[in-house]
Amino acid sequence: MNKQKLQRLEGTLGIHAAPEVDLACRMPQFVGLGEHPGPRMRKLKAAVVGAGSVGARIALHLARQQIERLAIIDRGRFKAESLLTQPILPAAVGRWKAEHIGQLCQLISPRTEIFLHAGRFEELETFALEGFDLVFLATDNLGVEVQVGQSCRHLGKPLIHASVHGETLVAQVRLFRNEHDDDPCPACAFGMEEWRALQAETAFRCELTESGEPAREDRNAPTVSVSFLCSLAADLAMVQMFRLVLHLGQPVENTIAEHAGFTSRTVVAPLKVNHECPVDHQVWKPAPAPACLESCSLGQLAAMTNIIDPAIQVDDLEFVQSAVCACGSRFAVQRFLAPGQRLGRCSTCAGRLQADPFRTYRSVTRRQAASIWRRALGDVGAAGVRWVVVRNDATAVRMGGGVGPSRVHARPNDANSLRRIRCANH
Amino acid sequence: MSNGIAPKSPPKGLAALHEVELAAHADAWLKAVSAEARGPATWKRRKQAEARELLALAAICPRLRVDHLDLADALRAVVFLRVPVALRPTDDGELPLADLAVLGIEYRQEFLTQPTPGYSYVQILAPTGELWYPNVVRRPPPLGQPLCLGVQLPAGIRLRELIVMSYSALTMQAFNTRVMEINGVFNTAAALWWDKNLHRVPLSRTPILGADDLEQKESRNG
Numbered sequence: 001m002n003k004q005k006l007q008r009l010e011g012t013l014g015i016h017a018a019p020e021v022d023l024a025c026r027m028p029q030f031v032g033l034g035e036h037p038g039p040r041m042r043k044l045k046a047a048v049v050g051a052g053s054v055g056a057r058i059a060l061h062l063a064r065q066q067i068e069r070l071a072i073i074d075r076g077r078f079k080a081e082s083l084l085t086q087p088i089l090p091a092a093v094g095r096w097k098a099e100h101i102g103q104l105c106q107l108i109s110p111r112t113e114i115f116l117h118a119g120r121f122e123e124l125e126t127f128a129l130e131g132f133d134l135v136f137l138a139t140d141n142l143g144v145e146v147q148v149g150q151s152c153r154h155l156g157k158p159l160i161h162a163s164v165h166g167e168t169l170v171a172q173v174r175l176f177r178n179e180h181d182d183d184p185c186p187a188c189a190f191g192m193e194e195w196r197a198l199q200a201e202t203a204f205r206c207e208l209t210e211s212g213e214p215a216r217e218d219r220n221a222p223t224v225s226v227s228f229l230c231s232l233a234a235d236l237a238m239v240q241m242f243r244l245v246l247h248l249g250q251p252v253e254n255t256i257a258e259h260a261g262f263t264s265r266t267v268v269a270p271l272k273v274n275h276e277c278p279v280d281h282q283v284w285k286p287a288p289a290p291a292c293l294e295s296c297s298l299g300q301l302a303a304m305t306n307i308i309d310p311a312i313q314v315d316d317l318e319f320v321q322s323a324v325c326a327c328g329s330r331f332a333v334q335r336f337l338a339p340g341q342r343l344g345r346c347s348t349c350a351g352r353l354q355a356d357p358f359r360t361y362r363s364v365t366r367r368q369a370a371s372i373w374r375r376a377l378g379d380v381g382a383a384g385v386r387w388v389v390v391r392n393d394a395t396a397v398r399m400g401g402g403v404g405p406s407r408v409h410a411r412p413n414d415a416n417s418l419r420r421i422r423c424a425n426h
Numbered sequence: 427m428s429n430g431i432a433p434k435s436p437p438k439g440l441a442a443l444h445e446v447e448l449a450a451h452a453d454a455w456l457k458a459v460s461a462e463a464r465g466p467a468t469w470k471r472r473k474q475a476e477a478r479e480l481l482a483l484a485a486i487c488p489r490l491r492v493d494h495l496d497l498a499d500a501l502r503a504v505v506f507l508r509v510p511v512a513l514r515p516t517d518d519g520e521l522p523l524a525d526l527a528v529l530g531i532e533y534r535q536e537f538l539t540q541p542t543p544g545y546s547y548v549q550i551l552a553p554t555g556e557l558w559y560p561n562v563v564r565r566p567p568p569l570g571q572p573l574c575l576g577v578q579l580p581a582g583i584r585l586r587e588l589i590v591m592s593y594s595a596l597t598m599q600a601f602n603t604r605v606m607e608i609n610g611v612f613n614t615a616a617a618l619w620w621d622k623n624l625h626r627v628p629l630s631r632t633p634i635l636g637a638d639d640l641e642q643k644e645s646r647n648g
Contacts, residue, residue: 199579199580199581200578278538282466326567357549357569358532
C-alpha cells in the first residue's frame with residue numbers, strides 16, 4: 001500500500017468566515033495558572049481521529065480555541081442517520097466527514113492550519129502525526145484504536161481517547177501519556193472479547209482489488225447513543241486536554257475519567273499497563289539526525305545511537321537480500337526497496353525478477369545487511385530517506401521523521417480529494 | 427518421510443505442545459534461531475514460543491518436518507508436509523495428486539493485533555504446478571501460491587493452528603460446498619469443478635497426527 005500524507009485544506013465554503021477575535025475576551029484566567037492560557041492554546045497542534053458524533057465536536061471545540069494546527073482523519077461520509085447524533089445540518093448528508101468538519105473549523109478559525117485525510121488511518125505515513133502535540137481518538141473501531149495507540153506510542157504523543165456507552169449513559173475519557181515504555185496503551189485493557197470483536201470488525205473477500213490489495217468489508221456497527229452523551233464525552237475530553245496542556249489540578253496522565261449518567265457520578269482511576277499486551281510499547285525517542293541521512297551508513301547510525309546489537313528500520317522501505325526468477329535463478333540484491341518495487345529482468349531467461357519474500361526484511365540487523373553495513377544509504381536504494389529507527393529490546397531511537405503534514409493542493413477533478421473552494425473574504 | 431515413531435499426542439492435546447521434549451539437535455537449533463530474534467520483548471517471546479511449538483509439533487507428527495526457521499524480523503518457516511495435494515485435472519478428468527507440500531509461513535508482528543486476510547500466512551512453495559483448490563491464489567513460480575485459510579482469522583492465531591488448518595484445507599477435510607456463495611473464490615474453475623466432483627472430497631480422512639496413509643505408502647514402496 002502506498003502511504004499517504006495529510007492534505008492541507010486550501011479553501012473554505014463561500015460563506016463568511018469568522019472575523020478575527022481575541023481569544024482573551026472569552027477565555028478565563030484559570031485558577032492556579034500564572035499566565036493567561038490564550039497564547040499557549042494558540043500554539044497548540046492537535047489531531048483528531050474520527051470525525052463522528054464525538055470527534056466532530058472535539059474538532060469544533062479546538063477550532064474555537066484558535067489553535068495553530070488541526071488535523072481531522074475519518075474514512076466515512078455523513079448519512080441521514082448522522083443527523084440524530086452529529087453536529088451537522090441536512091446539507092452535509094453525503095459529504096466526507098473530514099472535509100465537512102474541516103471546512104467548518106476553518107470558518108470558525110481562519111488562522112488555524114487545517115489538514116485532512118478522508119480515508120483509513122492506516123493509509124497515512126508512519127510519521128503523519130509527528131507535527132502535532134497531541135492526538136484525540138474518537139472512533140468506535142477497535143482496530144483503529146490499536147493502530148492509533150501504536151502510532152502515538154512510537155512517536156511519544158499523548159493520546160486522549162473519548163468514548164460513550166449509550167445504553168448506560170456513560171461517557172469516558174482515557175488519557176495515555178505515552179512517554180515511557182511501561183505506560184499503558186489502549187490495547188492494554190483489551191480482553192478476549194475485545195480481540196474477538198476487533199477481528200469481527202473486518203472481513204476480507206477472497207479477491208483482490210485492481211491495486212492488488214485485498215477487498216475488505218468493514219463490519220463494525222455504528223455507535224448507538226444520544227447526541228447529548230456524545231457531546232458530554234467530547235466536552236470531557238476537552239477538559240482533560242486543558243488540564244494536560246495547562247497543568248491544571250491533579251495530573252491527568254494515564255487516567256480514565258468516567259461519568260455515569262444514571263448516578264450523576266464521575267470517577268477517576270489510574271490506567272494500568274498490561275505487560276503481556278501484544279502492541280509494541282516502545283517509544284521511539286527522538287535523536288538529532290545528521291544533516292543528510294542518506295550519506296550515512298547503517299553502521300554509522302548504529303554507532304551514533306550507542307545501541308548494542310540493533311535492528312534498523314529505514315523509512316517505509318524493505319531490505320531485499322535476494323531475488324528469484326521463474327527459471328530458478330537467484331540473484332543477490334542487497335538493497336532497500338519500496339514494497340512492490342520492480343526489480344528488473346533475469347539475465348538468464350529475461351523473466352521478471354521477484355523479491356524473495358523469505359529474504360526480505362522490514363528491519364535489518366548487521367548480520368542480514370553485512371555486505372552494505374558500511375555503505376551510504378543513498379547508495380543502496382535509500383536515497384531521499386526521511387527517517388530511520390534504531391532499536392534493540394531495551395530502547396529505540398528515531399532520527400529524522402520531522403516531515404509533518406504536506407502542503408498539497410487538491411486536484412480539482414478528483415472526487416475523493418478536497419475541492420478548491422474560494423473563501424468569500426479572500 | 428515417516429520416522430518410524432508412532433505419533434504421540436501430548437495428554438492435553440495440541441495445546442500442551444510446550445510439554446513435548448525436543449531432541450538435542452532441535453533444541454540446539456531453537457537456541458540458535460532464538461538468539462537472532464529481534465523486536466520488542468513481547469514479540470520476541472511470542473516468536474520463540476511459536477518456534478518451539480512448531481518444533482514440538484514436528485517431533486510428534488510424522489508427516490511434518492521443519493526445514494527452515496528464521497526469527498530475526500517476522501517469524502518465517504519452511505515446512506515439509508506429507509499431504510495429498512490436488513493438481514489441475516488432466517483432459518480426461520483424472521485428478522493428479524502430489525504427496526508432499528512445501529509450505530512457506532510468514533508470521534508478522536502486526537498479525538498479533540490487526541485483522542489480516544486469510545491468505546497472508548501460508549504459501550505453498552511446492553508443488554509449483556497449478557494447484558486445484560478454490561482457495562489457492564495461482565501465482566507462477568518462483569513465488570509461492572498463497573493458501574487462504576478463511577475470511578476471518580483471529581488476531582494472534584497460533585502457528586500450530588495454521589499448520590492444522592493448512593492440512594485440513596489441502597486434504598479438503600474442511601471444505602465448504604457453498605464455496606461460490608461465500609466471499610468469493612480465487613480459482614473459479616477449481617470451485618466449479620469440485621462442485622461437480624464432491625464424491626472425491628475429502629482427499630484423505632487421516633488426521634494430521636495420524637500415520638495410516640504414510641504407513642500404507644511405505645508398505646507399497648517396500
